[in-house]
Amino acid sequence: MAGPVQLQADIGQLGLQGLGAFTSILATLSSDNIMPTTVLQLEKLGTCFYVSGPRAAQVPDLLTRYQSRPLGKLAITVGWRKGDSASLLADSAGGQAIAMLSVVLTNLFGENLWGQILQQVSRQLLPRDSAVAGIQQITSVIEIASQKLGALGFGNFLAEHIVRLHTAYNSLGHGLPQQFLALLNAEMMVDFLVGIGQTLREDNRVLRIRGSLGVGYISAILLFLFPHETSVAIDTIVIHEGESPRFFLVLELRGSEPVIMVRESRVSTEALLARNQQIPITGFPDAEKAPVRLSSMFPSSGVSGEGRLTRQYTWSGWLLAELRQFCSFLNIECSVDFQRSFADLVVSFARSSPGEMPDERCIFTTLGPDARLLVEASLERTLGVQPTPKVMSLHDAFKALTSLILRAFPEANRCHRSSCRFAKSWSSDRGRFPQDECFETLCWDRLGCIFNLAVASLFVDADAKAVISLRQGSDVPISGPAHLVQTMIRDEPMDNSLNWLSDLACEFVDNFYWTDRSLAGSNSSTLYRRALRTLRLPDERAVTYELKEGPLIHDGRYYTMLNENLHCTSRPNAERSVIPATEWVAPSDSGAHSRFESTVSEELNGLLLITTVRYGGETIDLSLRNIMDSLDHAVYSSPCQHPTNSPMKLESDSQIVLTGVGAPYAKPGETAIAMTYCNPTAQLFCCSGPALIAKECCMECAVKQARALDYHLVILG
Numbered sequence: 274m275a276g277p278v279q280l281q282a283d284i285g286q287l288g289l290q291g292l293g294a295f296t297s298i299l300a301t302l303s304s305d306n307i308m309p310t311t312v313l314q315l316e317k318l319g320t321c322f323y324v325s326g327p328r329a330a331q332v333p334d335l336l337t338r339y340q341s342r343p344l345g346k347l348a349i350t351v352g353w354r355k356g357d358s359a360s361l362l363a364d365s366a367g368g369q370a371i372a373m374l375s376v377v378l379t380n381l382f383g384e385n386l387w388g389q390i391l392q393q394v395s396r397q398l399l400p401r402d403s404a405v406a407g408i409q410q411i412t413s414v415i416e417i418a419s420q421k422l423g424a425l426g427f428g429n430f431l432a433e434h435i436v437r438l439h440t441a442y443n444s445l446g447h448g449l450p451q452q453f454l455a456l457l458n459a460e461m462m463v464d465f466l467v468g469i470g471q472t473l474r475e476d477n478r479v480l481r482i483r484g485s486l487g488v489g490y491i492s493a494i495l496l497f498l499f500p501h502e503t504s505v506a507i508d509t510i511v512i513h514e515g516e517s518p519r520f521f522l523v524l525e526l527r528g529s530e531p532v533i534m535v536r537e538s539r540v541s542t543e544a545l546l547a548r549n550q551q552i553p554i555t556g557f558p559d560a561e562k563a564p565v566r567l568s569s570m571f572p573s574s575g576v577s578g579e580g581r582l583t584r585q586y587t588w589s590g591w592l593l594a595e596l597r598q599f600c601s602f603l604n605i606e607c608s609v610d611f612q613r614s615f616a617d618l619v620v621s622f623a624r625s626s627p628g629e630m631p632d633e634r635c636i637f638t639t640l641g642p643d644a645r646l647l648v649e650a651s652l653e654r655t656l657g658v659q660p661t662p663k664v665m666s667l668h669d670a671f672k673a674l675t676s677l678i679l680r681a682f683p684e685a686n687r688c689h690r691s692s693c694r695f696a697k698s699w700s701s702d703r704g705r706f707p708q709d710e711c712f713e714t715l716c717w718d719r720l721g722c723i724f725n726l727a728v729a730s731l732f733v734d735a736d737a738k739a740v741i742s743l744r745q746g747s748d749v750p751i752s753g754p755a756h757l758v759q760t761m762i763r764d765e766p767m768d769n770s771l772n773w774l775s776d777l778a779c780e781f782v783d784n785f786y787w788t789d790r791s792l793a794g795s796n797s798s799t800l801y802r803r804a805l806r807t808l809r810l811p812d813e814r815a816v817t818y819e820l821k822e823g824p825l826i827h828d829g830r831y832y833t834m835l836n837e838n839l840h841c842t843s844r845p846n847a848e849r850s851v852i853p854a855t856e857w858v859a860p861s862d863s864g865a866h867s868r869f870e871s872t873v874s875e876e877l878n879g880l881l882l883i884t885t886v887r888y889g890g891e892t893i894d895l896s897l898r899n900i901m902d903s904l905d906h907a908v909y910s911s912p913c914q915h916p917t918n919s920p921m922k923l924e925s926d927s928q929i930v931l932t933g934v935g936a937p938y939a940k941p942g943e944t945a946i947a948m949t950y951c952n953p954t955a956q957l958f959c960c961s962g963p964a965l966i967a968k969e970c971c972m973e974c975a976v977k978q979a980r981a982l983d984y985h986l987v988i989l990g
Contacts, residue, residue: 864933
């Protein structure tokens with residue numbers, strides 16, 4: 274017999290004081306700007322989707338992982354917090370499912386559609402009083418969940434999946450059907466998810482899908498989320514058979530057939546077919562009534578207010594994945610020959626010296642003495658192939674790549690306008706045309722974007738688990754290396770600076786724009802200059818960025834940007850030497866600072882970093898952004914035969930001023946020598962413009978080299 278009824282507490286009537294019992298979980302959610310009711314709604318929605326397979330098995334560990342590392346001497350860490358909002362989703366099957374679904378949405382739709390899609394799905398699958406969260410609230414949960422699950426590498430998976438389908442079609446004597454990779458719109462995705470949810474909650478139902486328009490992505494979604502419950506066939510040939518299929522996807526061999534979804538009984542399927550319930554798919558395209566345009570395959574990242582469309586890749590293999598998707602749009606094989614030809618072009622560009630600067634600066638010299646090994650290792654990791662051992666000229670490497678594509682390029686998609694000829698591909702003077710007019714132009718623009726990022730990746734030292742978020746679309750700028758290739762082939766005058774590097778490096782981190790204040794940006798990973806962490810001049814010539822797993826963390830919160838004070842004053846020119854003038858001067862660190870201080874605070878758009886040094890009894894503001902930029906324009910001296918600590922004789926009319934961190938530069942017409950001998954941090958802080966860094970070189974020889982190159986600052990190494 275049951276005992277007496279105990280008095281129950283009605284937690285629905287709790288006041289503000291009663292909420293104190295939930296302080297811990299509320300603090301976790303509020304630190305990530307997450308509404309508790311939204312998490313509960315999405316967790317309940319996730320129970321409509323039973324995710325399975327090897328990627329689903331990784332989700333609990335990925336959501337709950339936590340580790341971080343300090344960003345040098347700054348009061349900031351990079352990584353994942355213990356017990357963040359995303360980790361709460363790991364506590365239930367519904368939370369894990371909605372986290373994986375968040376990955377799909379963020380990789381296939383613009384940011385303005387994520388919350389809209391799940392809001393509409395919630396209203397159709399959940400009771401009315403449970404679907405109360407707003408679009409922005411849902412978007413916040415989707416964003417943090419997808420960031421932490423970026424390590425699943427949806428972009429890498431998608432590329433492998435498309436290659437598998439392409440291979441299967443080729444084995445049957447067919448190419449991919451037209452518009453096979455047409456992007457889904459929000460209506461299609463809502464109908465698709467509702468159909469899946471309704472099928473999974475009824476044990477005696479299965480979902481049959483047939484068609485060709487956009488089924489490349491439909492099949493990828495099913496195999497990413499539900500591989501055990503999915504069966505995929507091309508016509509009558511099964512290419513994937515799940516353990517207990519609930520979803521049957523049939524891909525058409527040819528044509529542009531609209532997608533049809535039918536929910537039917539598990540038992541006596543053929544006999545009951547006439548009575549099956551057909552799900553309305555209002556958003557799926559009909560090839561005759563609403564043909565899909567080229568822009569559905571090469572989207573504009575901000576088209577129709579949908580927001581930026583990005584795709585997540587793990588650093589290992591990201592370049593191969595991008596090239597595979599590029600080839601799939603052309604309906605050609607991403608062969609090893611094509612991959613190696615692309616690698617050859619990257620190496621040839623890196624070896625070439627743009628312009629006629631006295632130091633003959635090229636990317637190889639910028640990367641340091643082991644540049645060849647570094648480039649090959651980078652390509653091996655991101656592309657999976659090594660360039661050919663034979664050294665190729667830039668002209669020959671470019672011609673080899675274009676010839677490969679020309680032979681495979683579908684004749685139906687060729688453009689006969691003179692402005693679209695391959696000779697003008699990637700040229701800054703090539704005309705621009707509306708997206709839907711020229712498939713050939715869109716293809717070459719996209720390949721130019723990939724080439725730019727491949728070159729920029731040579732300067733990035735990435736974690737083994739680092740994740741990048743790349744913009745998808747034809748409107749990603751192709752200025753930089755792609756334009757330089759054409760300019761160098763034509764032997765035209767050009768600027769050989771690396772001004773393009775910082776902008777391209779930012780492309781690895783979604784929503785990170787390199788401004789005059791930017792020092793670091795983060796999403797699933799954080800990007801920053803290595804010198805920001807080390808606060809010392811690099812030992813070699815290398816200009817290097819670091820990409821570390823996880824976002825910026827400060828005071829228990831995640832941030833996407835680290836900026837410096839916009840009003841940081843520039844340092845003055847030195848009026849006199851930092852040490853009394855004598856006939857002979859020996860290298861020393863008399864120009865070094867005595868103390869370095871940094872403070873970090875929160876601002877509207879991220880974190881604000883203020884750095885100062887104590888020098889000569891004064892507190893001096895430093896612009897670390899200006900210092901980092903100056904590294905791109907610094908050159909290292911050539912070695913000389915003299916000891917590096919050899920004294921230098923100063924003539925009365927030598928126009929040489931000995932300077933320090935407080936004022937590295939002298940007045941116009943004078944040559945400054947920053948007295949920072951054997952002090953790498955002070956050497957870095959003296960970088961405030963073009964400079965020659967004395968490396969394995971005495972003072973006198975360094976000054977001679979600087980004057981020959983028209984440099985007015987020598988920094989003693």
